[in-house]
Amino acid sequence: TREIQLASRPHGEPTQDNFALAEVALPDPQPGEIAVRNLAMSVDPYMRGRMNDAPSYAPPWQLGEAARGGAIGEVTASQSPDVAVGSLVLHDRGWREHAVLPASEAFVVPRRDGLSPTLYLGALGMPGRTAYVGLFRIAAFQPGDTVFVSAAAGAVGSMVGQLAKLSGAARVIGSAGSQDKIDFLLNDLGFDAAFNYHDGPAARLLAQAAPDGIDVYFDNVGGEQLEAAIGAMKLHGRIAVCGQISGYNASSPQPGPRNLGLFVSRRLAMKGFLVFEHDDLADEFTQQVSGWLTEGKIKTRETVVDGLDQAVDAFIGMLRGANTGKMIITL
Numbered sequence: 001t002r003e004i005q006l007a008s009r010p011h012g013e014p015t016q017d018n019f020a021l022a023e024v025a026l027p028d029p030q031p032g033e034i035a036v037r038n039l040a041m042s043v044d045p046y047m048r049g050r051m052n053d054a055p056s057y058a059p060p061w062q063l064g065e066a067a068r069g070g071a072i073g074e075v076t077a078s079q080s081p082d083v084a085v086g087s088l089v090l091h092d093r094g095w096r097e098h099a100v101l102p103a104s105e106a107f108v109v110p111r112r113d114g115l116s117p118t119l120y121l122g123a124l125g126m127p128g129r130t131a132y133v134g135l136f137r138i139a140a141f142q143p144g145d146t147v148f149v150s151a152a153a154g155a156v157g158s159m160v161g162q163l164a165k166l167s168g169a170a171r172v173i174g175s176a177g178s179q180d181k182i183d184f185l186l187n188d189l190g191f192d193a194a195f196n197y198h199d200g201p202a203a204r205l206l207a208q209a210a211p212d213g214i215d216v217y218f219d220n221v222g223g224e225q226l227e228a229a230i231g232a233m234k235l236h237g238r239i240a241v242c243g244q245i246s247g248y249n250a251s252s253p254q255p256g257p258r259n260l261g262l263f264v265s266r267r268l269a270m271k272g273f274l275v276f277e278h279d280d281l282a283d284e285f286t287q288q289v290s291g292w293l294t295e296g297k298i299k300t301r302e303t304v305v306d307g308l309d310q311a312v313d314a315f316i317g318m319l320r321g322a323n324t325g326k327m328i329i330t331l
C-alpha cells in the first residue's frame with residue numbers, strides 16, 4: 001500500500017520535495033486493532049505547523065514517517081468487538097491508502113441518508129465544529145450581531161457565515177481571495193456582503209461592506225485583516241481568534257495590529273481557542289448541523305482531488321487558496 005512521508009522540513013512555503021510517496025507493507029491487525037481502506041483524507045492549514053520540528057498542540061510529523069491527519073475509511077478487517085467490518089470510521093491516519101490502527105483511536109460514524117461521508121472531514125467534522133465553537137462559545141454570538149469572517153469561502157469560514165445567518169445575525173460579511181469565491185459567498189451561501197482582500201486596503205473594503213461596524217470578528221487569517229476588523233469593531237465587540245493563516249509560511253513573526261488602543265476605548269474582547277478543548281459541544285453541534293444539512297439549510301461545497309499522488313499538490317494549493325469550501329482528497 002502507498003503512503004506519503006515527510007522527507008524534509010520546509011523553510012517558508014512547503015514544496016513537493018518536502019514529501020515522498022512510499023510503497024510499504026501493511027501489517028495484519030493485531031488483537032484490538034482494525035484495518036481500514038481509506039476513502040478520503042483531509043488537508044488542513046494546521047498541518048503546516050506539523051511540518052516544523054517545534055512543540056505545538058499537534059505533535060510534529062517525523063522525518064521518514066507517514067504524515068498524519070483526518071481521514072474517513074471503511075473497516076476491512078477487525079480484531080475488536082467494538083468495531084464491525086464494513087463500519088465507516090473517522091481517524092487520524094490520513095495521507096495513506098490503507099491503515100491499521102487501534103480500534104480505540106477510530107470513531108465510528110453513522111451513514112446518514114443523502115449526506116456524503118466526506119462531510120465528516122468538513123461541515124460535520126473538525127472544521128464545522130471549529131466554526132460552531134468559535135462563533136457561539138468564544139465570540140459569544142447573539143442574534144442581531146453583525147459578523148465578519150475572513151477566509152470565508154473555506155471550510156471553517158463558510159460554516160461560520162451560514163451558522164450566523166441561521167442564528168439571526170443582522171448582517172454577515174465575508175472576505176476571500178478571488179471573485180469566484182465572492183460570488184459563492186453572495187449567491188450560494190447568502191452572505192450580505194463580501195470583498196476580495198486583494199482589491200485594496202482591508203480597512204477600506206471592510207468599512208464599505210460594514211458601514212455601521214461589526215460586533216463579531218471570526219479571525220482565520222490575522223495580519224492586515226485583523227487590524228481592519230479591530231478598527232471596525234463596535235462597542236463591546238468580540239474577536240474569536242481561530243487561525244492566522246497569513247503568517248503560517250513566514251519565517252519570522254509578523255507585525256501585530258497597530259490599533260490595540262481601541263480595546264480600551266471600545267471595551268473589546270479577543271480570545272483564541274482550539275476546537276479539541278470543546279468536546280462538550282460535540283453532540284449539540286452534530287445534532288444541529290446534521291439537521292440543517294439534511295434540510296438543505298446549510299450548503300457545502302468541496303474542492304475534490306482524486307488520488308494519493310495528488311495530495312501534496314492539494315495541500316500546497318489549499319494554503320494558497322486553491323480550494324472553495326473544504327479541500328478533500330479521495331483515495
Ligand code: NDP
Nearest residue numbers: 045154155156176177220221242243244245246274275321
Ligand atoms: P480553508 O478551507 O479556509 O483553506 C485555507 C484558506 O486560507 C485558503 O483557501 C485561502 O483562501 C486562505 N488564505 C491563504 N493564505 C491567506 C492569506 N495570506 N490571507 C488571507 N487568506 C489566506 O482552511 P480551514 O477552513 O480548514 O481553516 C481556516 C482557519 O482556521 C485556518 O487559519 C486554520 O488554521 C484555522 N483552524 C483553527 C482551528 C482551531 O481549533 N483553532 C481548527 C481548524 C482550523 P483565499 O483564497 O480566501 O485566500
